[in-house]
């Protein structure tokens with residue numbers, strides 16, 4: 001057991017025999033913090049980008065906390081999360097905007113797909129249809145100017161009183177950002193933003209394999225034709 | 235052990251003889267679901283909210299083992315699953331019963347062990363009112379279960395339990411939990427839950443994409459220093475035969491992770507034992523110098539990889555795993571192969587046309603075994619070496635002996651100095667590192683093992699103190715297990731780190747005083763020995779193995795003994811330290 005017939009390897013009293021670390025050969029290669037082997041020719045650390053991820057889920061109790069819990073415990077950077085029903089009874093769509101590196105975005109999608117109530121996960125292309133809604137309460141001192149700017153952004157006035165005016169603007173993220181900037185002159189008292197929600201453009205399903213509810217199983221909701229946003233910035 | 239027939243035999247007998255539970259209400263449906271799943275043993279502790287389920291067990295063929303503490307029940311169920319290959323079952327009442335299970339559920343989750351926990355809950359109409367013994371069990375356990383369920387209907391609760399059972403062993407295994415409000419258990423129903431069926435979409439495709447296989451195979455064919463890395467997933471997938479065939483056919487050396495211990499016999503020429511923080515020098519040399527790492531069923535835990543930047547720095551990585559979320563999570567996979575370990579290993583095996591020439595590399599790996607031997611000294615006038623105790627047990631027992639451990643230095647010695655030859659014989663807490671796992675795990679393992687297999691728990695004095703009350707269960711059930719405490723009167727692993735990294739300031743790591751464990755064992759009704767010297771070791775081991783019941787040997791070992799090799803956290807595997815000075 002402890003017997004030892006090699007000359008160079010009598011173990012020390014506390015420890016083991018063998019060449020010390022600095023005398024061992026060690027390869028030159030390295031990996032990035034993402035575990036990718038570094039190609040010295042083309043070294044590039046992955047950059048953070050924004051991704052819109054859509055998850056089709058079974059709308060069972062706790063599904064939202066499972067999704068949000070996943071993001072917090074895995075330290076994924078999430079910008080916004082929206083949730084709502086789909087055409088299929090019992091299903092919901094969760095739209096997530098995440099800021100991650102390329103491997104991080106892949107990991108977000110894979111971890112989401114592992115949750116049992118999550119049926120399908122897709123990342124939306126850049127050309128996807130995205131929209132967000134913001135409510136803004138501003139001081140009511142200059143109602144005409146507020147009205148003009150609201151019109152400019154295709155918005156609506158939802159509440160107007162002597163002291164405050166509340167408007168609603170919808171559009172993509174940059175339009176909303178612009179609108180908020182424009183309203184700052186009136187003094188914004190409160191803001192509520194929904195976060196982005198999105199669908200794939202054209203006939204492409206938003207999440208892979210996704211299908212509408214079979215004909216006649218949902219209440220006939222008149223589908224309003226979509227008017228393209230006039231202040232589209234992309 | 236005579237009254238506990240091994241599960242395989244019992245199930246043969248039970249399919250013919252036993253009368254399945256008649257479904258009359260939620261609880262009988264729950265028990266029937268377990269019976270339909272082939273469950274023969276369940277570990278737990280009674281209590282108000284789970285009483286209806288226990289009452290239904292009264293008439294069932296399922297053997298229930300009452301544990302001293304719910305943590306013990308969860309570890310016992312976990313180990314039962316590891317040894318038997320079918321999910322272990324644990325039960326607890328609501329509130330503190332459920333929260334006591336949490337450590338064992340988290341442990342099973344980290345090690346991807348199949349297990350199902352059934353917890354009582356306050357009646358549905360009281361949920362949310364902070365009722366007596368109410369805890370949001372599904373909320374607490376959501377992050378540490380594969381999935382959990384809140385049962386809401388007596389008619390479907392049996393089916394839900396069956397689904398939870400099936401899900402826990404489908405694809406990548408993991409613990410599941412069903413929370414059972416008392417009214418749901420009590421509510422009338424006559425619906426047979428049927429066979430356990432996993433939820434739709436949860437069963438992965440076993441075979442990997444064939445184009446991906448071809449690309450991986452090309453990488454293997456052009457490799458000069460290929461190395462297999464077998465993780466616990468290989469054992470869970472019953473892929474050890476495929477793994478052994480693969481390395482021998484193509485003469486490719488293999489290392490394992492700690493959970494992968496037993497995949498390949500450790501005395502095999504091609505096996506370099508396990509790699510990582512306290513892995514062998516030769517395994518860590520091989521993983522550092524390989525140019526093609528064929529990793530199977532592993533999640534590249536940080537205790538395996540050391541610093542990511544220096545992990546297998548020259549290697550193209552082929553990663554075979556059933557869980558796509560493990561691919562490129564920690565280590566980028568150049569060739570991801572998603573599928574069942576056995577199926578994909580066979581695909582790769584069959585697709586290789588020009589095997590790589592590996593003789594030189596195999597010889598290099600063997601030379602590293604000589605360069606970095608695990609030898610130690612045993613001067614007679616010095617305190618007992620723990621390594622010696624582990625080897626003495628290994629020699630005194632058969633190859634199929636099951637070893638369980640606590641967490642700390644003793645765990646490392648038990649994994650380093652025992653030569654594992656078979657899967658499902660090494661049962662430990664890897665990912666979570668749970669002190670106190672060893673004894674309840676030995677109890678669970680005992681129920682799953684064949685009578686002919688010995689079950690040995692190597693425990694630390696500190697770890698043993700955490701769950702030693704389970705000795706009462708081992709005595710009551712007359713379980714033939716041996717606990718070998720490697721007693722250094724220290725929180726040893728912490729003391730070793732303090733010596734290496736905290737200037738020897740032994741803050742809260744010196745016990746200074748320990749109970750006399752041999753006498754304590756006797757007080758429980760077990761057999762106890764105390765061993766201080768080398769010449770007492772063999773006799774005590776023989777006595778304990780011969781005794782048909784639980785025994786405890788308190789080995790007073792060298793309190794200064796340390797675990798080497800050691801890769802410091804975040805360090806390079808190839809730079810493992812062999813002595814404290816090298817850290």
Ligand SMILES: Cc1ncc(C[n+]2csc(CCOP(=O)(O)OP(=O)(O)O)c2C)c(N)n1
Nearest residue numbers: 642643644667669694695696697725726727
């Ligand atoms: C439940 C739990 N608490 C704390 C720790 C941190 N810890 C890791 S090893 C260790 C010491 C273990 O002491 P002992 O069981 O006597 O084993 P030894 O290292 O002396 O062999 C401690 C406290 C842990 N792993 N688990």
